[in-house]
Amino acid sequence: MKNNLATNIRSLRKEKGLTQEQLAEVFRVTIGAVHKWEAGLSVPDISLLMEMADFFDVSLDVLVGFTVRDNRIGALAGRLRKMTDTQDPQGPQEAEKALKKYPNSFKIVYECAYLFRAFGLMFKINKEYCLRSIELYEKAISLISQSSDPNIDATTLYGDLATIYMAMGDYDKSLEIYKAHNAGYIFNDRIGHLLVSKKEYKEAESFLSYALVNQIGNMVNLISSKALCYAGKGDFEKAKEILDAGIKFNALFKKKGVLCFLDRIDCLYLTGIAYAELMLKNKDGAKDHLKKAKKKAEEFDAAPDFDARRERFVEIDEPCLAFDTTGETCIEGIESTIKLLESKELLKLWKSINT
Template identity: 35%
Template sequence: MKLTLSENIRSFRKERKMTQEQLATVLGVTVGAVYKWESGLSVPELDLIVEMADFFDTSVDVLLGYRINDNRLDSIVSRLYTYSRTLDPAGIVEAEKALAKYPHSFKVVFACADLFLTYGANSKDSRFIRRALELDEQARVLLPQNDNPRISEANIIHNMSIAYYELDEKEKGVELLKQHNVLSHFSYEIGSTMAVFMNQTEEAVQYLSEALILGMSHMLCATIGFVFVYCSRGDWDSALNIVTCCNNLISELRVDDQPGYMTKTHAEVLLLLAYVSWKKGLMEEARDALREAARLTNLFDSAPEYSLKSMRFIEHAEYTNAFDTLGPTAAESIEHMLNLLDDPFFTQQWKEILNLEQ
């Protein structure tokens, strides 16, 4: 708890255009006493604090600079996250107070675990990190209380793995992630940790391949979503920038002229690139993108292959299988996207170029 009595005495005195000598006379103390109060070297007796509050026409609370905390559960949790973000040392004491007051609250326990992990990782203090692990275990038990859709057991597991890494117990952290690697959610961390820090490079390949596939999928979905966002805003510059980035990455990840799922994916991205270029008035660039999209559409649909053998860096790709919700063939996917774009003139341009490529 931080009080601002010394600053407030000085502030109230100056508001009344009084010198320290004048205030000392009013209160019947020495100038030295007033100087020490305002410098924070000493604190006036309680009766003098009350007398000063009365003289300055304020309350004792205001003079002291005391503000009562909102100690409702949600307010406490909000403060704990603020302490964690700012690394305020007061957060440790406040966390323990919160745990004493709400020992069986998921919100409090989870927030305190996050706070202790943050402090421990930044200070390299193993006591805080082990405290975070204890609280994370407790949070898993209390998880049925959770009503935040953005928090699940995966968050807790991830935080526990970080704690083990910080304690130089990486094997425990990786094993924990492996046990909870639903839908390859933690493959990126498992693979990178094994390859970089544990000298288990060959075993890491499977996880790194899964992570690269998942990362590509996320990037593709996000890019398509953003393109439609920017189109709705008429922000063609941003739409062109993001679809160009995606196209460049897909180009680097796709094995040239190897029919496969990446061929279909690249055709879809090129169609968006062509559409945005068209809207930007870049007609030649748009036609080039449409011609390449048409070529890849025909390449894929001539021999559909849904594995990811057409994706570079992926090992054991023969065991992979990919699909999207746009359509089973490249032509159907393109047609679906054209319907969503709802631009008859652009659709006609696509049909003409597709017919020429065929």
């Protein structure tokens, strides 16, 4: 808790036009005592503070300059997060105070766990803070039923917990936690990383390959959505750019001479570029891209194969299906994309090509 007593004594004294010596005479103390008050090295006793407040015609709380902080759970949690983000050195101390006040509040326990994790892992490992964070994450998991934050559940907490063990070098414990709580395969990449660290390459390859397939799928969704967002805002140049970037990204994961699911995705990207070209009054460009989409679609549809193992760097034993929901065939996917874009002109152009 902070107060502004030293500053207030000095400013109030000056407002009355008094020197430190004169103020000392008023309150029957030494000049040295006044100097210490104004330097924040000591404080007057309570009876003298009351006398001083009366002399300066202010209330005691105004003299001291103390403001009561909002210590309700929400406000306190917010202050703890700010201390974490700014690496405020008072953070750990304030966290312990908060835990004494609200020992069984999920929000407070979680914020303190997060704070100690950040302080424990930032720049160099602080074992004391890491162990405290582990203790608090375990408690937060037991209180998870209180959480109203849709971004936090037991799985995310276990993930944070495993991260701390990994940073501390306890790979076995970290791996145990990740594997036990790998819902939706969200920790495949981390499990693979740990297995590589343990030189268990064969098992690592499987987890990393599945993680790669998921990441490629995520990128497809991201690029498609970004392009639609740009188009919706009327920024067709950026829509073209990101779809072109998507085609180049896909190329990184294609095996030479082997058609794969990413070729089907390219057809959808090319259709999107055709739409952007059309909106930019470049009908010839739009037609060229639709022709490329049609040619690639016909090649894929001649021997469709959705097995992700046809993609580069995916090395797993079991079949792994990659799919989208735009249509059974690649040609149907193009037509579905045109329908989504609601462009009669693009549809007309497509019909002139696909006859």
